[in-house]
Amino acid sequence: xxxxxxxxxxxxxxxxxxxxxxxxxxxxxxxxxxxxxxxxxxxxxxxxxxxxxxxxxxxxxxxxxxxxxxxxxxxxxxxxxxxxxxxxxxxxxxxxxxxxxxxxxxxxxxxxxxxxxxxxxxxxxxxxxxxxxxxxxxxxxxxxxxxxxxxxxxxxxxxxxxxxxxxxxxxxxxxxxxxxxxxxxxxxxxxxxxxxxxxxxxxxxxxxxxxxxxxxxxxxxxxxxxxxxxxxxxxxxxxxxxxxxxxxxxxxxxxxxxxxxxxxxxxxxxxxxxxxxxxxxxxxxxxxxxxxxxxxxxxxxxxxxxxxxxxxxxxxxxxxxxxxxxxxxxxxxxxxxxxxxxxxxxxxxxxxxxxxxxxxxxxxxxxxxxxxxxxxxxxxxxxxxxxxxxxxxxxxxxxxxxxxxxxxxxxxxxxxxxxxxxxxxxxxxxxxxxxxxxxxxxxxxxxxxxxxxxxxxxxxxxxxxxxxxxxxxxxxxxxxxxxxxxxxxxx
Numbered sequence: 001x002x003x004x005x006x007x008x009x010x011x012x013x014x015x016x017x018x019x020x021x022x023x024x025x026x027x028x029x030x031x032x033x034x035x036x037x038x039x040x041x042x043x044x045x046x047x048x049x050x051x052x053x054x055x056x057x058x059x060x061x062x063x064x065x066x067x068x069x070x071x072x073x074x075x076x077x078x079x080x081x082x083x084x085x086x087x088x089x090x091x092x093x094x095x096x097x098x099x100x101x102x103x104x105x106x107x108x109x110x111x112x113x114x115x116x117x118x119x120x121x122x123x124x125x126x127x128x129x130x131x132x133x134x135x136x137x138x139x140x141x142x143x144x145x146x147x148x149x150x151x152x153x154x155x156x157x158x159x160x161x162x163x164x165x166x167x168x169x170x171x172x173x174x175x176x177x178x179x180x181x182x183x184x185x186x187x188x189x190x191x192x193x194x195x196x197x198x199x200x201x202x203x204x205x206x207x208x209x210x211x212x213x214x215x216x217x218x219x220x221x222x223x224x225x226x227x228x229x230x231x232x233x234x235x236x237x238x239x240x241x242x243x244x245x246x247x248x249x250x251x252x253x254x255x256x257x258x259x260x261x262x263x264x265x266x267x268x269x270x271x272x273x274x275x276x277x278x279x280x281x282x283x284x285x286x287x288x289x290x291x292x293x294x295x296x297x298x299x300x301x302x303x304x305x306x307x308x309x310x311x312x313x314x315x316x317x318x319x320x321x322x323x324x325x326x327x328x329x330x331x332x333x334x335x336x337x338x339x340x341x342x343x344x345x346x347x348x349x350x351x352x353x354x355x356x357x358x359x360x361x362x363x364x365x366x367x368x369x370x371x372x373x374x375x376x377x378x379x380x381x382x383x384x385x386x387x388x389x390x391x392x393x394x395x396x397x398x399x400x401x402x403x404x405x406x407x408x409x410x411x412x413x414x415x416x417x418x419x420x421x422x423x424x425x426x427x428x429x430x431x432x433x434x435x436x437x438x439x440x441x442x443x444x445x446x447x448x449x450x451x452x453x454x455x456x457x458x459x460x461x462x463x464x465x466x467x468x469x470x471x472x473x474x475x476x477x478x479x480x481x482x483x484x485x486x487x488x489x490x491x
Contacts (some may be wrong), residue, residue, distance in 0.1 A: 005180035005191075006117065007131055011138045013073060013114040013173045016080070017107045018142030018168065021049060021401075023150040023162045025283040026294050030159040035093045043409050046280065047208060047402050048097045052104030054398030055204045059197030061112035061391020062250050066192050069113040070181050074174055081170035087163035099163065108391075115390035117181060119378050129375060133316030136370030137309055144305035144363070147283060151298020182279025196241050196250035203234030204399055211406040255381075260324070261389065263455035264376035267328060267448050268396040271335070271369060273404025274444035278339050278362070280405055281412065281434040281441075285345060286355070289386040289427050289434070300351055303359035311367020324372040325456045332370030332449030338362025339442035356384065365445075376456065404444060412437035 024031070024045050032042050040257065064072045083106055087099030118131050153161040210227030218225040242249045256262040286297040315327050338361035345354050377393040416433030 002120050003131075005176070006182070007134060007174065008112040009176040009181050010118050010190035011134055012169075012176065013077065013110050014135060015138045015142040016077075016116075016169050016173060017053075017111050017142060018139050018357070019146040019149070019169075020080075020084070020103055020107070020166060021046075021053075022143040022146035022279060023153075023165075024049075025147050025279055026151040026287070026298050027154040027159040027162050028283065030154050030288055030294065031096070034159055035090070035096060037093050041093075042406060043212065043420040044097060045100060046276075047405060048100040049104040049107075049400045050402040050405070051205055051208050052101045052201075053107045054104075054199065054402055055201035056105055056108035056114060057118070057391045057395040057398065058200055058250050058388075059192070059194070059391075060108035060110075061388050062115070062197075062248075063109065063192055063395075064113040064116050064391075065385070065388060066248075069117045070177060071118070072109045072113040073177050073181070076106045076113065077170050077173045077177070079106035080110065081167045081174075083168065084163045084166035086162045088167075090160075090163075090199065111394045112391035115240045115374075115378070115394070119390065120135075128379075129316065129319055129371070132374045133312060133371050136316075136374055137312040137367075139370060140314070141305055141308060143279075144301050144308060147279065148298040148305070151294040151296070155293055155295040175489075186304060192247060193242075193245065196238055196245070199234055199238035199241060200250070203231050203238055204402075206234060207231035208399075208402045208406050211403060211410065214410045220237060251392065252385065255385070255389065255392065258288050259455060259457045260376040260379070261381075261392070262325075263451060263457075264373050265392055265396040266455060267292075267332070267369070267451045268373055268377070268393060269400030270404075270448035271366065271373075272397045272401040274335075274339060274441040274448070275366060275409075276401035276405045277408035277444075278342065278438055278441040280409065281437045282342065282355070285434045289345075289347060289431050290349065290351070300355055301359070303356050304363040307360040307363020307365075308367035311364040311369075312371060314364075315368045315371040319372050319375060324376045327368055327372045327451055328452035328456065329449045331365050331372075332445050332452060334365030334368065335362050336365070336445035336449065338365055339438050343435045343439035343442060345435045345438070347425075347428050361393055369448075408437050408440050408444075426442065 010455065026044055028045060031037060031045060032039065038046070060072065060076070080103060083099050083102035087096055087103065090096040090099055095174070115135065118135060119128070149165070150162050153159070153165060206227060209223055210231060213227065214224055239253070242251050242253055256265070282301075283297060286292045286300055287294065292300065318327060339359045341358035341361060342354075349355075374393065376390045381389050412433040415436040416429045419429035419432045420426070
């Protein structure tokens, strides 16, 4: 087994999953025109994927532990290719949303299987930290590159190619996985908790649906309160089912009791709630206020991408020396400052003044966070829970993003409408709404930073020394078998 080729296959799979999350952002105006989307429902092009992905991730992660990580990665990627083809051929808004739901469901099988394979094939310590650095960079860059690619494809080939381009990429992932990736841990005697999967998916779905509909129904209306109450009941039922499961729960609730796991997932939830909303507003500001063409708007996201790469490189090198908590709080605050800077948008602004600087700052801060988050959420766990922990982290990412986007877009829409009613021009009202939404996104990242301060455990000097020692050992024996689960990984 070549760990480099395993990392390549896993990285490409994660790149594809994150690419499809963001590739639609710049194409939203073209999709709205091409398929006659209602403006208030346009966010469902983003949220239908994020919601299905996040809701089914726990089931997908457990399926990876039960049936084998490689099997889930290959099967999920093939379904992903079919869904992308269907989306590219969609003739109306309903068909496109169904395709996005299928993309989310297939990604829910791909993502936890990929991260679990990385965990079980790389030794805990510096070797795994470096692999996580690549994984985190690919995750962040995939999301940012998706905006660039979406702009280029939309302008020069048409919005349908943002779906069709995924088909050949998925075929490459399947080929690499079949050739180079071990099957991973297969729990032949384990069962799949389907009831838990249904409850958590319905609960999260109803929660996001209730938040999204606040554009039409006030937060205090009976419709909204009833929907949110139903979501809470379903989630509580999920917790009850999992707490009583004597074997093979979808989520072992004891995981969340670990301060590193629970804190990392809460941090990820808030981080992505702010990031997803910010990406949505920036993409629309560039096109609807600054009148950029899709390709130019996509290119305008490159500084954010460069910032993320720089932050990831820095955190990969500093995690063994400084520890997780020491990096996460400053990273979150730097990202928050970047979004706060973005909130100073002007209706007559420019890329150089309103986009370049805040993109670099926000990207760097967010990039600093991803490597320590991945290490905190998956480190120190037994191999047979790799899929579960990986799915939990990815669930926090997608659920946080979906709920954050839905909630902040509701507030942004209300601000825009109020400014229109006050007599502002359309561009002035939109700019005011986008600025308000970006300010809220920055505030959400401040909450994430506070999570790191008050929930995550502090690393002791001994822990840091162990991290440095592990890094040195890893440099001398990169091809050694993974400490956790090496004997359980088979072709």
